[in-house]
Amino acid sequence: MDARSPVEATVTVAVTPFEVPLERPLSTARGDIETRRGFVVRGRVGGTPGVGEATPLPGWTESYDDCRRALGLVDGLGPALSANALDDAPAARHAVSLALFDARARAGDVSLARFLAGPDERIADTVPVNATVGDGGERETAEAVDAAVASGYDCVKLKVGVGGVDRDVERVVAARGAAPDVTLRVDANGAWALDEAVRFVTDTANHDADLAYVEQPLPAENVAGHAALREAVSVDVALDETLADNAVDDVLAAGAADVLVLKPMALGGPGRTLAVAEQAREAGVDSVVTTTIDAVVARTGALHVAAALGDPPACGLATGHLLGEDLAADPAPVVDGAMTVPAGPGLAGEAFASLDVG
Numbered sequence: 001m002d003a004r005s006p007v008e009a010t011v012t013v014a015v016t017p018f019e020v021p022l023e024r025p026l027s028t029a030r031g032d033i034e035t036r037r038g039f040v041v042r043g044r045v046g047g048t049p050g051v052g053e054a055t056p057l058p059g060w061t062e063s064y065d066d067c068r069r070a071l072g073l074v075d076g077l078g079p080a081l082s083a084n085a086l087d088d089a090p091a092a093r094h095a096v097s098l099a100l101f102d103a104r105a106r107a108g109d110v111s112l113a114r115f116l117a118g119p120d121e122r123i124a125d126t127v128p129v130n131a132t133v134g135d136g137g138e139r140e141t142a143e144a145v146d147a148a149v150a151s152g153y154d155c156v157k158l159k160v161g162v163g164g165v166d167r168d169v170e171r172v173v174a175a176r177g178a179a180p181d182v183t184l185r186v187d188a189n190g191a192w193a194l195d196e197a198v199r200f201v202t203d204t205a206n207h208d209a210d211l212a213y214v215e216q217p218l219p220a221e222n223v224a225g226h227a228a229l230r231e232a233v234s235v236d237v238a239l240d241e242t243l244a245d246n247a248v249d250d251v252l253a254a255g256a257a258d259v260l261v262l263k264p265m266a267l268g269g270p271g272r273t274l275a276v277a278e279q280a281r282e283a284g285v286d287s288v289v290t291t292t293i294d295a296v297v298a299r300t301g302a303l304h305v306a307a308a309l310g311d312p313p314a315c316g317l318a319t320g321h322l323l324g325e326d327l328a329a330d331p332a333p334v335v336d337g338a339m340t341v342p343a344g345p346g347l348a349g350e351a352f353a354s355l356d357v358g
Contacts, residue, residue, distance in 0.1 A: 050103025097269025161191025290316030
């Protein structure tokens with residue numbers, strides 16, 4: 001049986017709502033986000049407790065109310081998943097799945113990464129993570145990149161697509177000048193048309209800016225456009241928002257991506273995320289694991305998913321600092337641009353004991 005096959009029943013399932021503030025409001029296309037609301041799911045497999053988290057983010061997952069309703073239908077971790085009862089509620093499914101796998105890994109006295117990967121596969125002890133630099137002028141961008149490198153990051157993702165292509169080219173050139181050796185990614189969040197994306201990539205290359213990849217350059221629905229962009233430029237194309245509304249099979253069949261950005265909360269849990277990563281690997285496409293600005297339980301779960309890839313690239317997991325409060329102390333803080341994977345058992349040994357079913 002596949003170690004990630006969710007079939008066991010549970011004795012107890014408890015769902016507890018939570019709300020944690022952001023350190024500062026986060027501006028998005030759908031308005032400002034000031035807090036993150038979700039649910040802690042606690043359950044048992046046999047006598048072993050496990051904990052999961054659902055922190056829905058509309059546009060990526062179901063709404064908070066739909067997540068609450070879906071979790072209200074859960075009367076057993078394994079049965080809810082094996083019956084596909086939560087397929088339309090990925091955040092709820094993530095919580096139930098994570099709680100189930102945490103319990104199973106704890107019962108086996110292994111880390112969640114080891115449980116997910118299996119006994120014979122390589123897992124990472126540490127996972128490199130990227131720093132994210134928001135929109136700003138050339139000087140502000142260069143200073144932020146320099147500060148990230150000074151903090152130990154060797155991969156930086158620069159937000160682009162707000163102020164026009166020419167301005168963003170100048171910002172990328174400034175970032176590269178501030179950190180000649182850092183791995184530099186850019187994320188346009190679907191802001192450009194195809195001709196703008198081609199011009200951006202061409203102009204940055206002419207300035208020897210050396211980008212690792214450009215993430216979500218075109219609108220999410222434009223799968224064919226991303227395939228055309230890959231044909232037109234030499235820089236890798238990563239897709240993120242596209243995966244929220246398009247089947248992975250279709251994205252891979254279209255040849256639309258060199259990299260998939262995978263969010264366990266949006267994909268329905270760690271098992272499904274790894275299944276997508278394996279599918280991508282077979283197609284010659286890399287995977288980067290990221291969060292949806294989750295609380296500590298889900299962030300730790302995403303870290304284990306990244307570790308189960310064996311040799312992950314820098315992942316987008318360094319998001320804990322965006323929260324003003326959290327559910328518990330972080331068992332895997334970012335140190336020198338990397339996160340150490342908790343050795344277990346389960347998610348983080350006893351780090352979340354106060355969240356377990358008593």
